Amino acid sequence: MHKTDIIEHNVSLKPFNTFGIAVKAKNFIAVSSVDKLKEVLQLKTYPQKFVLGGGSNMLLTQDIEALVIKIDLKGIDIILKENDFTYVKVAAGENWHQFVQWAIGKDLGGLENLSLIPGNVGTAPIQNIGAYGVELKDIFHSCEALDANTLEPVSFTREDCRFAYRDSFFKRNKGKYIITSVTFRLTSNNHNINISYGAIGAELQKQGIKNPNIRQISNAVINIRESKLPNPKELGNSGSFFKNPVVPTSVFETLKKTYxxxxxxxxxxxxxxxxxxxxxxxxxxxxxxxxxxxxxKNQALVLVNYGNASGKELWDLALKIQQSVKEKFNILIEPEVNVY
Ligand SMILES: Cc1cc2nc3c(=O)[nH]c(=O)nc-3n(C[C@H](O)[C@H](O)[C@H](O)COP(=O)(O)OP(=O)(O)OC[C@H]3O[C@@H](n4cnc5c(N)ncnc54)[C@H](O)[C@@H]3O)c2cc1C
Known part of the structure; x- marks a missing residue:
């Protein structure tokens, strides 16, 4: 456990990133309120700030000189109930998967395909997290953020966020806003069941389930993910290291002749x-x-730390892979993970 709202020094970030990289934060604070967040953002002693969520989408290649601000804002509130939809406001520091399970427990739909994705709720809009045919944008209503320069609160609608595949306004304006809460529009009934993608259908069939409810879909997704992806608690990793490249159809047609x-x-x-x-x-x-x-060994897209790899070693490996793919296919694959 770490302390909250107190600046600490020379803190190892190994427990705070899923790659398990043992770099240090020269200065570190976990903030539990928006007021505290504002206060530390104003500190002149630490001109550079580094925002840390669940640390599941970053590769740390060196000690961090900036003040590391871990987002520990908590709270889940139902703010509006309509006939078919329920609006839920969630503080940025809530754990994503725990929130998904909370919603399923209340029979609120839309999140089930996104079960077991690591990280914080507040980070989810940044790369528009997605899995099994669903993306965050499908259930996103709005979010609140602080402008990192003016410290003014700013609200973003779905349109403002310009969501795309693993992309958003926030990703393209890195560091300018710190998300403090996200509001979701979840189905209260008539859930949109989406089992066509990947192995969900086959997994449900294996269990003899014909008309799955959202809990059963979530469980199927959890089973599939546990069998396919390494658990960061056992083997350090950051999920998919690279984004899937999107190429012109003509490039694909040429490749198809050889492959x-x-x-x-x-x-x-x-x-x-x-x-x-x-x-x-x-x-x-x-x-x-x-x-x-x-x-x-099962997922070529997942780089792993077998124990004491440095961030630099993993990054050198990523660059080597990138270069090999470029040489063989003339396609540039770009990291999905944030590299520091
Ligand atoms: C095993 C595994 C499986 C994964 N599977 C998937 C998957 O299926 N789909 C998918 O999309 N992703 C997946 N990921 C990636 C990751 O879970 C998501 O990108 C997640 O949203 C990252 O959240 P985080 O809080 O851990 O982010 P962090 O790694 O802490 O931060 C990521 C970036 O966001 C910034 N940031 C953090 N919090 C905030 C905030 N509140 N406001 C502004 N900026 C902020 C950080 O500075 C950093 O640049 C997987 C990762 C792992 C380890």
């Missing part, structure tokens, strides 16, 4: 998404290990 089996998803009439994991696998990296840095 007829190339997996793909049509994005639009002119664009195709190719799984980065497949590209990496073709370059021979799946399951490779270099010291304590490696590529997961």
């Amino acid at each position: 007829p089996e190339i997996p793909h998803y049509t994005v639009s009439a002119t664009e195709v998404k190719i799984p980065a994991g497949w590209l990496i696998e073709q370059c021979g990296y799946k399951g490779k290990r270099y010291g304590d840095a490696g590529i997961h």
